[in-house]
Amino acid sequence: DGGITQSPKYLFRKEGQNVTLSCEQNLNHDAMYWYRQDPGQGLRLIYYSQIVNDFQKGDIAEGYSVSREKKESFPLTVTSAQKNPTAFYLCASSISWHLQETQYFGPGTRLLVL
Amino acid sequence: QKEVEQNSGPLSVPEGAIASLNCTYSDRGSQSFFWYRQYSGKSPELIMSIYSNGDKEDGRFTAQLNKASQYVSLLIRDSQPSDSATYLCASYNYGQNFVFGPGTRLSVLP
Numbered sequence: 001d002g003g004i005t006q007s008p009k010y011l012f013r014k015e016g017q018n019v020t021l022s023c024e025q026n027l028n029h030d031a032m033y034w035y036r037q038d039p040g041q042g043l044r045l046i047y048y049s050q051i052v053n054d055f056q057k058g059d060i061a062e063g064y065s066v067s068r069e070k071k072e073s074f075p076l077t078v079t080s081a082q083k084n085p086t087a088f089y090l091c092a093s094s095i096s097w098h099l100q101e102t103q104y105f106g107p108g109t110r111l112l113v114l
Numbered sequence: 115q116k117e118v119e120q121n122s123g124p125l126s127v128p129e130g131a132i133a134s135l136n137c138t139y140s141d142r143g144s145q146s147f148f149w150y151r152q153y154s155g156k157s158p159e160l161i162m163s164i165y166s167n168g169d170k171e172d173g174r175f176t177a178q179l180n181k182a183s184q185y186v187s188l189l190i191r192d193s194q195p196s197d198s199a200t201y202l203c204a205s206y207n208y209g210q211n212f213v214f215g216p217g218t219r220l221s222v223l224p
Binding site for chain 1: 122146148150156157158159160163202204206208211212214215216217
């Protein structure tokens with residue numbers, strides 16, 4: 001079954017704690033993305049990676065970090081520096097550098113602060 | 115700042131009617147356009163992509179693109195209550211990132 005998986009579905013963070021959201025894809029896509037969605041809002045780009053071992057900041061990277069050690073994996077860490085982390089986090093992937101590139105989304109992780 | 119704009123709605127239509135969703139984009143270099151459907155609490159699901167001026171039909175959905183006016187629309191024929199969702203419009207310019215609109219909430223009334 002090809003697709004994008006995200007875990008966990010729900011994640012609770014305590015004050016001062018770093019938490020890591022998992023994103024895995026078996027679509028053989030080069031590019032992967034992390035978005036944040038707040039209630040009633042659109043998608044805001046946190047980080048993206050076009051190729052293994054390389055990633056770039058998006059529009060709201062402060063308080064987040066990522067790694068891209070494997071093509072199929074792009075974990076996102078929400079650090080204690082992110083003061084308002086409660087949101088719905090979406091991972092996406094695409095073929096990359098393709099004229100008709102299309103993004104596909106994982107099921108999302110909902111992060112709540114205790 | 116490259117932007118995609120949508121009316122946030124809610125757009126309410128009766129069951130069986132045509133729902134018309136509109137979107138404008140600021141980046142004249144954008145080549146690809148997408149409509150995603152997002153049910154409450156779920157992730158976006160791709161329903162249509164369009165790359166050339168004109169209409170593209172897929173079942174009950176028709177996407178329309180007018181690059182001169184920088185305008186994209188989605189028509190949903192024979193709207194069903196199951197079509198009630200938020201519809202996100204997105205644009206893509208080769209070598210750059212996708213730009214998403216804030217979404218239009220559609221409510222189909224039985």
